[in-house]
Each structure stands twice: as C-alpha cells, then as structure tokens.
Amino acid sequence: MITPKPKPVKAVVNTGPKPILAPKPATTTLAPTTRRSSLTRPTSPTTKPPSPVAKAPTKADFDEYFAQPNIRAWGSKLVYWSGTQEKGAIDFASAHGRKTLDMLIKPMAKEWAPYMTYGPNAHYKTWEEVGAGFWGPVSSACAGIATGEVWFYAPEDKLLAQKNPKTPTFWVQSEKGLLLAKKADGIVTNIVAYQHPEGTMVREINSMTD
Numbered sequence: 035m036i037t038p039k040p041k042p043v044k045a046v047v048n049t050g051p052k053p054i055l056a057p058k059p060a061t062t063t064l065a066p067t068t069r070r071s072s073l074t075r076p077t078s079p080t081t082k083p084p085s086p087v088a089k090a091p092t093k094a095d096f097d098e099y100f101a102q103p104n105i106r107a108w109g110s111k112l113v114y115w116s117g118t119q120e121k122g123a124i125d126f127a128s129a130h131g132r133k134t135l136d137m138l139i140k141p142m143a144k145e146w147a148p149y150m151t152y153g154p155n156a157h158y159k160t161w162e163e164v165g166a167g168f169w170g171p172v173s174s175a176c177a178g179i180a181t182g183e184v185w186f187y188a189p190e191d192k193l194l195a196q197k198n199p200k201t202p203t204f205w206v207q208s209e210k211g212l213l214l215a216k217k218a219d220g221i222v223t224n225i226v227a228y229q230h231p232e233g234t235m236v237r238e239i240n241s242m243t244d
Contacts, residue, residue: 090149090157090167096175099142108133110182114213116205117192118230126187126233135176165204173208180213183224186239193227199242210242 100106111132115123120136127134139146148157149168158164186205188196195201196210216222217240225239237244 091146091172093171093175096172097178100138100175100179105138106179108138109179110184112176112180113185113187114177114205114209115187115230116196116203117188122230123187126228126230129233130185132185135173138176139172169204170208173204174212177209177212177216180216180222182222183226184213184222186210186225186227187230187233188227189230193229193236197243206242210239214239214242 113123113127113130113132113134115126115134120134123134124137127137146168149164152158152160152164156164158167186196188205192203192205196203196206199206201207210225213222213225217225227236227239228234229236
C-alpha cells in the first residue's frame with residue numbers, strides 16, 4: 035500500500051492589520067476676485083521677488099502726478115468703475131473718448147508696479163495694505179481732478195450696492211463722496227451711472243444713497 039505524501043503547508047505570517055492611510059488634504063484654490071470689488075483692488079498675489087525701488091508713492095505723489103496739465107486735461111472725461119474687469123471698463127471709456135484711472139496712470143505702470151499688488155514678496159502683503167497704501171489714495175487723487183460730467187460704470191449688482199454708503203468699494207469710499215462735494219461746488223456738473231455690459235445710461239447720482 036502506497037501512502038501519499040502530505041502536501042507542504044505554507045506558513046502564514048500574521049503581519050497584523052494593514053495601516054489605514056489618512057486621506058491627502060484637499061487643495062483649496064481661491065478664485066481671483068474682480069478688481070475694485072472691495073476696498074482693495076484684488077489683483078492676484080505676487081510671488082516674484084520685490085523690485086529694487088526706494089519708496090512707496092504717497093497721496094502727495096499721486097496728487098502731484100494728477101496735477102500735470104496733460105493728465106488734468108482729462109478731468110472732464112473720466113469714467114470711474116467697479117465690479118467688472120479692467121479691460122471692460124477701458125473698452126467702454128475708449129469707445130466714448132474718455133479715460134479711466136488705470137489708463138491715466140499707465141505711464142507710471144513700471145515705477146508703481148511693485149505697489150499695485152500684494153503678496154509675500156511684494157511691498158504690500160495683504161489686500162488691505164495695498165488698498166490703503168495705493169489704490170485708495172490714487173483713486174482719491176483721480177477724483178480730485180474731476181470736472182464737468184463724470185461717469186460711473188458698473189454691473190447691475192454694483193449699481194445697487196453703491197447706494198449703501200458703507201459698501202466697501204473704492205468708488206463708494208474714495209471717489210463718490212469727493213465727486214458729490216465737487217458737484218455741490220459746481221465743479222462737477224453731473225455724475226451719471228452706466229450699466230455694464232450694455233453701456234446703457236441708468237440714472238444720475240445726486241447723493242451717497244443714489
């Protein structure tokens with residue numbers, strides 16, 4: 035009688051329960067915000083090394099720049115804007131032979147570039163800082179040269195929001211009040227609101243709640 039050989043048994047090594055891997059944290063991407071929709075122009079943060087420039091421009095520097103005859107000459111053909119892209123506002127102004135603040139400061143774009151944005155390697159680190167240090171003062175300086183009829187260009191929601199004097203936009207906080215004061219003095223004759231993107235006239239602005 036032939037006895038069958040037993041089959042070899044593989045040894046089972048108990049390695050214990052498999053470790054549970056923690057899920058990788060989700061990466062959050064912040065969508066860029068439209069410029070001038072808040073008290074700072076929310077340009078994208080910069081990670082470029084800071085430019086070797088000496089000193090941030092001040093309100094006095096902006097006033098001096100806008101006092102130049104070739105810049106001041108546009109005082110009666112100004113378009114202020116909020117809540118849309120810069121290109122849309124520039125296209126609208128250009129189509130009517132007018133200028134926006136951004137168009138007027140273009141000759142200084144290289145010199146002032148380090149102060150127009152924010153980020154860890156920029157002069158200003160946050161939106162609040164770049165707004166208080168650059169866009170707020172330069173907006174006020176631009177409003178300071180306004181004469182005649184000035185225009186405000188914005189989408190429907192911003193046309194509604196600007197009726198609230200507390201709305202945190204440069205138009206409401208840095209420009210509108212100055213323009214209304216100049217209107218009361220007869221320097222500015224009209225402040226007219228136009229709606230983006232149609233470019234249609236909506237109404238005249240006669241108070242901070244208009």
